[in-house]
Amino acid sequence: MIYNFSDYINEMKRANKLVVQPRMGFGTLDKMKQGLLAVANCNAPTIGTLTLDSYTRVNDFISPKIALDSHQEINGFPIVTHGAIATRELLDGIVADKFAVQVRHGTALPVEIIKVLLAAGINATEGGPISYCLPYSRLPIENAISAWATCCELLASSREKGIINHLESFAGCMLGQLCPPSLLLALGILEGIFFKRHGLVSVSLSYAQGPSAEQDLSALAALHVLANEYLSDIDWHIVVYTYMGVFPKTIAGASEIIKTSAQIAKIGNAQRLIVKTPAEAFRIPTIEENVKSLELAYSASKNLENNNNLAIDLEEQEIIYHQARFLVESVLDLHCSLNKGLQIAFKKGYLDVPYCLHQNNKNLTRSVIDSRGYLQWAETGNLPFSQDYLNDFSKRKIPITSDGFLFMLGFVQHKYDNVKSE
Amino acid sequence: MKQRTVLSTLPSDSHSWNLVYLQLLLEELGHEVINVGTCVPIDVLIKKCHESRPNNLVISSVNGHGHLDGMKMILAMKKYPMLKGIRVVIGGKLGTQGCDSKDYAEKLLRAGFDAVFSEKEIPEFISLMNEDTKNNNQKIAL
Ligand code: B12
Numbered sequence: 001m002i003y004n005f006s007d008y009i010n011e012m013k014r015a016n017k018l019v020v021q022p023r024m025g026f027g028t029l030d031k032m033k034q035g036l037l038a039v040a041n042c043n044a045p046t047i048g049t050l051t052l053d054s055y056t057r058v059n060d061f062i063s064p065k066i067a068l069d070s071h072q073e074i075n076g077f078p079i080v081t082h083g084a085i086a087t088r089e090l091l092d093g094i095v096a097d098k099f100a101v102q103v104r105h106g107t108a109l110p111v112e113i114i115k116v117l118l119a120a121g122i123n124a125t126e127g128g129p130i131s132y133c134l135p136y137s138r139l140p141i142e143n144a145i146s147a148w149a150t151c152c153e154l155l156a157s158s159r160e161k162g163i164i165n166h167l168e169s170f171a172g173c174m175l176g177q178l179c180p181p182s183l184l185l186a187l188g189i190l191e192g193i194f195f196k197r198h199g200l201v202s203v204s205l206s207y208a209q210g211p212s213a214e215q216d217l218s219a220l221a222a223l224h225v226l227a228n229e230y231l232s233d234i235d236w237h238i239v240v241y242t243y244m245g246v247f248p249k250t251i252a253g254a255s256e257i258i259k260t261s262a263q264i265a266k267i268g269n270a271q272r273l274i275v276k277t278p279a280e281a282f283r284i285p286t287i288e289e290n291v292k293s294l295e296l297a298y299s300a301s302k303n304l305e306n307n308n309n310l311a312i313d314l315e316e317q318e319i320i321y322h323q324a325r326f327l328v329e330s331v332l333d334l335h336c337s338l339n340k341g342l343q344i345a346f347k348k349g350y351l352d353v354p355y356c357l358h359q360n361n362k363n364l365t366r367s368v369i370d371s372r373g374y375l376q377w378a379e380t381g382n383l384p385f386s387q388d389y390l391n392d393f394s395k396r397k398i399p400i401t402s403d404g405f406l407f408m409l410g411f412v413q414h415k416y417d418n419v420k421s422e
Numbered sequence: 423m424k425q426r427t428v429l430s431t432l433p434s435d436s437h438s439w440n441l442v443y444l445q446l447l448l449e450e451l452g453h454e455v456i457n458v459g460t461c462v463p464i465d466v467l468i469k470k471c472h473e474s475r476p477n478n479l480v481i482s483s484v485n486g487h488g489h490l491d492g493m494k495m496i497l498a499m500k501k502y503p504m505l506k507g508i509r510v511v512i513g514g515k516l517g518t519q520g521c522d523s524k525d526y527a528e529k530l531l532r533a534g535f536d537a538v539f540s541e542k543e544i545p546e547f548i549s550l551m552n553e554d555t556k557n558n559n560q561k562i563a564l
Contacts, residue, residue, distance in 0.1 A: 053434075054434040054435065054436070054485050054486075054487060055434045055487070057434065057436070058433060058434050058461055060433070060434065063434070063490075067490060072490060073486070073517070073518045073519065074486070074487065074518070075485055075486040075487060075518050106436070135436060135438075136436045136460075136461070137436065137460075137461055138459055138460055138461045138462070175438065175439070176439075177439070246439075279520070282520040283486075283515075283518060283519055283520030284486065284518045284519075284520075355438075355439070355442055356438070357438050357441065357442070357457065357459045357460060358459070358460075359459070400446065401446065401450065402443055402446035402447040402450055405442070405443055405446055406443060409439060409443075
């Protein structure tokens, strides 16, 4: 029997422990079970993950079967193809004390997936109408919004049976890199409000580690304030993701960025950390690599003495807070229905994710990494900011070459790989 | 002659930074680029090729399903003789095991790709893209 996700988080919160969780998903039932068992028995407070494959994410339930029948590896666990009964059996076979699991997928139209995970007895998943559409799909936002509204209502309906289901917003990541923190926070809060309006009572807000630890801590502090303002009537916590962009290639660099993410999470008062592995830059990690990284991250969260003097930059916290709050309010003002408001916001470019190719994203905004390593707006497109919120960067246009673009994408990778190979 | 290039990924792949990068690169080489975006269904891709009569079709995939879906795509494309003159290449991280995309090259080349690149072979890709295609598609009126 799997444990309730939010109960586990709240127990660990009282025990002052950071919960660590992998991004792990394998094609076959056998391997998935081995993976979950290894996570359950690892030397840290963990939550198990079923990361779904990318065929399932586009509602193609046939291709996983063809691939598995011919012994080809796929990039995750095809929950719909295996079905609710087989998935439930798999989970029932995991005998572990207080083990909760979450399904992580990346699906714009997830009704089928949600039905199967609920039928399999799972009580936590991840997503959102914007954060699971823009980075994962070419379908219109409008369709994702209505599908996610249905899914929220499905998840909320278990309350009649006394079950609280948990939903995490993926908005703290967006495309994994180069999205300024204020937009990540605004999208997360908007998705949190969306979840709440559609009946959920337990949610989490995410934030992905960026190029600067100081900026990350400032953003996390701002996120706490915003969550208290907008979601104080439901159960919420913050989840940090180890860096989601182009990852360090050396073992030393990868270990260092993983440890830093754990310290940011702990100091920034997050309850949970989604951990990557040193295989990230190359391939899907093994079970052993996942377990090792979880243990590394958890132990780093307990050793805050050598934390390289991580500290909040109060000025940056102010900027992030005001920009984010301004975006949230601008969108809420557009329409009394948030479902409509979100659509209008993207149409007007009030919400606009840098470099995102999705058809409903204006793609007029640009970001840049400044000399402090902070992620900044370089071009704000139609974002409704008033001039006071902006800095010099956002007033100049920068042309970008393919080499310059790769350099910017590789900034974090180089930062960590170089420090460690000196 | 300015080359026209359709740039795309495959049905299950939503990674887009690779596409943004390759578009910048191809434009620097003087190509006119039609970037079809992410998670492109095979029929949408084939339609795009009919519409825009490109010299090149460049497929980039990094999610690990590229060798499986690349195969499906190239077999589907063969059913359309009008698309025959297009130079079709694929590259990226084509499998999930971290092995070189070259490991899949033989099969993919046999199925009809004109070139298969590992993720490191940008220089090789550039020299091929600088070569003119013998494409006579342009002359076929629609
Ligand atoms: C950012 C990112 C994401 C973002 C993507 C957002 C977006 N819309 O783009 C998010 C978080 C949403 C995401 C999701 C997923 N991702 Co991802 N992602 C990454 C990450 C961290 C960076 C990718 C990146 O931005 N690279 C920058 C670009 C410029 O580099 P590139 O893509 O590698 O392309 C270069 C070369 O490969 C080459 N190249 C690429 N294509 C071509 C084509 C030709 C012709 C040529 C010549 C060269 C070439 O040239 C480029 C420049 O050098 C990588 C790991 C890493 N590299 O650190 C994983 C990674 C690519 N993701 C992976 C996976 C599996 C997924 C998921 C399925 C989730 C999961 N199971 O982990 C989902 C599903 C998405 C889907 N439906 O496809 C795997 C792929 C595994 C594999 N192939 O073995 C990786 C390697 C991570 C890992 N180790 O597990 N991801």
